Amino acid sequence: MTPRFDDIQVGDAIPPYTSLPITRTQLVRYAGASGDFNPLHHDETFARAIGLETVIAHGMFIMGIAGEAVTAWIDNKCLRRFSTHFLSMTQPVDLHDVEKTQARATITVTGKVVAKYEENGEKRIRCEILAQDGQGSRKLTGFFVAALP
Amino acid sequence: MADKSKLGFEFPPYSIRVEQNKIAEFAAAVAQKDDTDSIREIYRDVEAAKAAGFENIPVPPTFPTSFVFWTGGGLLGTVKGVGADVSKLLHSEEDYEFFAPICAGDVITRNMKVVDMYDRGRKERKGWFVQVTVLETEITNQRGELVMRARTTFMERE
Numbered sequence: 001m002t003p004r005f006d007d008i009q010v011g012d013a014i015p016p017y018t019s020l021p022i023t024r025t026q027l028v029r030y031a032g033a034s035g036d037f038n039p040l041h042h043d044e045t046f047a048r049a050i051g052l053e054t055v056i057a058h059g060m061f062i063m064g065i066a067g068e069a070v071t072a073w074i075d076n077k078c079l080r081r082f083s084t085h086f087l088s089m090t091q092p093v094d095l096h097d098v099e100k101t102q103a104r105a106t107i108t109v110t111g112k113v114v115a116k117y118e119e120n121g122e123k124r125i126r127c128e129i130l131a132q133d134g135q136g137s138r139k140l141t142g143f144f145v146a147a148l149p
Numbered sequence: 150m151a152d153k154s155k156l157g158f159e160f161p162p163y164s165i166r167v168e169q170n171k172i173a174e175f176a177a178a179v180a181q182k183d184d185t186d187s188i189r190e191i192y193r194d195v196e197a198a199k200a201a202g203f204e205n206i207p208v209p210p211t212f213p214t215s216f217v218f219w220t221g222g223g224l225l226g227t228v229k230g231v232g233a234d235v236s237k238l239l240h241s242e243e244d245y246e247f248f249a250p251i252c253a254g255d256v257i258t259r260n261m262k263v264v265d266m267y268d269r270g271r272k273e274r275k276g277w278f279v280q281v282t283v284l285e286t287e288i289t290n291q292r293g294e295l296v297m298r299a300r301t302t303f304m305e306r307e
Contacts, residue, residue, distance in 0.1 A: 020181045033171075033178035035218035038225075038235060050236045059240040060214050064179030067210040076191065077202050082210050083244040 002075040005116070005123040005148035014111040014127055017069030021093040021102040022057050030061045057090040062107060062139050066131050069109035074146045080124065084142030090133065103134030114143070122147035151266055151280045151305050152232025159262040160230060163220045167208065169253040175212050198252070205252035210245065213288060213297060216259045231263055231282055233305050241281075242302035249296045251288070257296070261286040269304070279304040 020026075027041050036058055039046035047055045063084050070082065093105040111129035118124065124147050131139040173185040176192035190197035191207060198206045218224045228235045251257060265283035272278045286299040 022181070026178070026181055030178040033175040034215045036214070036224055037218070038238075040235075046236075060211060060243065061179070063243055064209065064211045065181075068180055071189075071210060075201060076207055076210065077250060079210055079247050081244075081246050083242070085242050086240055 002078055002146075002148060003073070005125070008113055008116065008125055008148065010113050010116055012113045014069070014073050014113070014129070017065075017072055017109045019065050019068075019107040019109075021098070021105040022061070022090065022107070023095070023105075024055060024092045027055065027057055027061065027092060030058055030064070034058070034060060036060065052089075054091055054094075057092060057105075059086040059140070062086070062090060062131055063142075065107050066109050066129060066140065066142070069111075069131075070127075070129070070144050070146075074148070078146040078148060079144060080122075080147055081145035082142070083144070084129075084140045086140050087138045090139055104137070106134040107131050107139060108134070124148070151282050153266050155231045155263050155282075156266045157263060158231065159260070160221060160227070162258055162260050163216070164256060164258045165216060165219070167251060167253055167255045167257060169206050171215070172206055172208050172212065172253055175215060176209050179209055179211065195253075203250055203252055205254050207253075208251045210247075211243075213245065213251070213286075213299060214243075216257065216288065217261070217286070217301075231266075231284075233280075233282065233303070237306045239304045239306070240301070241304045242300070244300040244302075246298045247296070248298075249290070249294055251290065251296050255296075256291040258289050259286055260289075264300075272307075275307075278307050280307075281305075 031037050041058050094101040109131045111127050113125050113127050115126040126145050128143050130141050173193050176188040177185050191201050264285040267281050269279050270277040284301045288297045290296050
C-alpha cells in the first residue's frame with residue numbers, strides 16, 4: 001500500500017531494501033531482458049582486455065534494483081521522476097568463493113523523504129536514495145518524486 | 150573519442166509493441182527471480198494491474214531502457230552512432246520523468262537525440278579528462294501522448 005501524503009514527514013526513512021548477491025547469471029538475464037549486451041557485463045575476456053579484473057553489473061541493473069526498492073514502498077503508478085548518478089562499479093559474487101565476495105555483490109537501498117510539496121495539482125514527495133554494497137561502497141545516489149494520495 | 154559533430158544528431162525513430170512476456174522477463178531480472186511466477190502480481194496478472202489502477206500490465210520504472218538497444222546495431226551500433234568507443238564508456242547518469250503509464254499492448258515510439266556533448270577535466274592531467282555525451286529520449290504512445298522522457302549521460306575516458 002502506498003503511504004498517504006498526510007502520514008509522511010520530511011526526514012522519514014523509506015523502508016530499506018537489500019538485494020540478493022548479484023551473480024553472473026543474473027547479469028546475463030538482465031542483459032537479455034534489457035537488450036544491453038555490452039560485453040563488459042558478461043564476457044570476462046573483454047573485461048580483462050579493458051583493464052578490469054572481471055565483469056561488472058550494468059549500472060541500469062543497479063538502478064533497476066533501486067526501482068524495486070522504491071516500488072516496494074510506493075506504487076509504480078505514483079512515480080513522477082526517478083534519477084540516479086552512478087558512482088562505482090559492482091562485481092558479481094564468485095561462486096567458488098561466495099563467502100569472500102558476496103558483500104561486494106549485495107546491494108542495499110536506503111533513502112529518506114527530503115521534501116513535501118504540491119505541484120501540478122498533486123501532493124508530491126521528493127526522496128533521496130542511496131545504493132551501497134555490503135562493504136559500504138556507494139553504487140548510486142539519486143532521488144525520486146512521487147505523487148501520493 | 151566522441152564526435153562533437155554528432156551534437157543534435159537524431160537517431161531514427163523506433164516503434165515497438167510492449168509485450169506482456171517481455172515485461173515479466175524484465176521484472177524477473179530486476180527482482181532477481183528465476184521465473185516469472187514469483188514476480189509482483191501487477192507485472193504478471195491483468196486483474197491485479199487493473200485493481201492497481203492501470204489499463205493493463207504496467208512496466209517497471211526502468212523498463213524503458215529496453216527500448217534503446219534492439220535497433221541500430223544494438224548497444225555497440227548505438228555507441229558508434231555518436232562516435233564513441235565502448236571500451237572507454239561509463240554510464241554516469243540516468244534520469245526519468247514519467248508523464249503517463251506504459252502498459253502491455255501499447256505501441257510506443259522512441260525518439261532519441263544527442264542533446265549535449267562537452268569535455269570535463271583537463272587534458273594534461275591523465276585520468277582526469279572525460280568527454281560527456283547526453284542523450285534525450287522521448288517516448289510517445291499509440292495515442293500520440295508523451296509518456297516519458299529519459300536523459301542518459303555517459304562519459305568516455307581518454
